[in-house]
Amino acid sequence: xxxxxxxxxxxxxxxxxxxxxxxxxxxxxxxxxxxxxxxxxxxxxxxxxxxxxxxxxxxxxxxxxxxxxxxxxxxxxxxxxxxxxxxxxxxxxxxxxxxxxxxxxxxxxxxxxxxxxxxxxxxxxxxxxxxxxxxxxxxxxxxxxxxxxxxxxxxxxxxxxxxxxxxxxxx
Numbered sequence: 818x819x820x821x822x823x824x825x826x827x828x829x830x831x832x833x834x835x836x837x838x839x840x841x842x843x844x845x846x847x848x849x850x851x852x853x854x855x856x857x858x859x860x861x862x863x864x865x866x867x868x869x870x871x872x873x874x875x876x877x878x879x880x881x882x883x884x885x886x887x888x889x890x891x892x893x894x895x896x897x898x899x900x901x902x903x904x905x906x907x908x909x910x911x912x913x914x915x916x917x918x919x920x921x922x923x924x925x926x927x928x929x930x931x932x933x934x935x936x937x938x939x940x941x942x943x944x945x946x947x948x949x950x951x952x953x954x955x956x957x958x959x960x961x962x963x964x965x966x967x968x969x970x971x972x973x974x975x976x977x978x979x980x981x982x983x984x985x986x987x988x
Contacts, residue, residue, distance in 0.1 A: 823857070823859040823860070823879060823880045823881070824856075824857060824859060824860040824861065824879060824880065824881045824882075824883075824971060824974065825860075825861045825863070825875050825876045825879040825881070825882045825883070825933065826844065826847065826860065826861065826862045826863070826882075826883045826885070826967055827840075827861075827863055827864075827865050827872060827875050827876060827882060827883070827884045827885070828840030828841055828843060828844045828862075828863070828864045828865065828885045828886075829864075829865050829866070829867050829872065829884060829885065829886040829887075829918075829919075830864075830867070830885075830886055830887050831866070832864075832950065833948060833949070833950065834946045834947065834948055834949070835943070835945040835946060835947060835948075835949050835950070835951060835952060835953060836887055836895075836941070836943030836944055836945050836946055836952055836953050836956045837887045837943065837946055838950070838951075838952060839885070839887055839941045839943070839952060839956050839959065839960065839963075840864065840885035840886060840887070841864055842952060842957070842960045843885050843960055843963045843964050843967065844862050844863075844864060844885070846960055846961060846963075846964040847862055847964050847967060847968070848862060850964060850968070854968075856971065857971065857975065860971070861875065861879075863875055867886070867918055869921045869922035869925050869926075870925070872884070872919070872922040873922055873925060873926045873929070873931050876926075876932075876933040876936070877926075877931045877933070878933075879933040879934065880933070880934040880935065880974065880978065881933065881934065881935045881936075881937070881970065881971070881974040882933035882935070882936050882937070883936075883937045883938070883939070883967050883970050883971075884919055884936070884937070884938040884939070885938075885939050885940075885941075885963065885967070886918065886919060886938065886939075886940050886941075887940065887941060887942075887943050887946070888940035888941055888942045888943065889942075889943070889946075890942045893942055893943070893944065894942050895942055895943060895944035895953060895955040895956060896941065896942065896944075896955030896956055896958055896959050897941070897942040898939060898940070898941055898942075898959055898962070898963065898966075899938075899939070899940045899941075899942070900937065900938070900939055900966075901919075901936075901937070901938040901940075902935075902936070902937045902938075903923070903935075903936045903937075904934070904935040904936070919938055919940075923936070935974065937970050939963055939966060939967070941956055941959050941963070943956055944956060
């Protein structure tokens with residue numbers, strides 16, 4: 818089944834491995850905030866395992882896809898946030914990305930012609946990926962900030978679409 822939406826917020830990771838659950842925590846925070854400040858109609862908030870085909874199905878036909886995922890940097894800097902942004906033509910022209918995780922999804926989606934219009938990814942460097950629930954302190958401290966970052970991405974996207982529409986440019 819293909820999910821068709823204008824904005825897809827996709828949380829990738831395994832919440833049974835401590836800090837791998839950071840995306841789930843951010844999605845929960847966004848759902849809580851949406852009670853007071855609703856997200857735009859057509860916004861999908863969903864969790865997904867790292868399977869590239871599943872990620873692609875979730876962002877297919879999206880004007881904006883925001884992917885939240887754990888990072889595995891070496892050396893590790895627990896709680897460090899990494900941001901990657903690829904939009905429109907740059908996304909379709911980007912060189913081959915790392916051959917696993919998000920990079921694999923982008924490479925496969927490019928080959929299949931199923932890229933989102935604009936892609937922003939946030940990754941958080943974890944401290945603990947052992948089996949168990951709950952985030953380490955440095956990763957837990959990023960959840961509120963990441964939720965704000967996602968909300969800001971949506972605002973920027975909507976502003977860009979409004980400007981393009983006013984200028985007669987098709988989004």
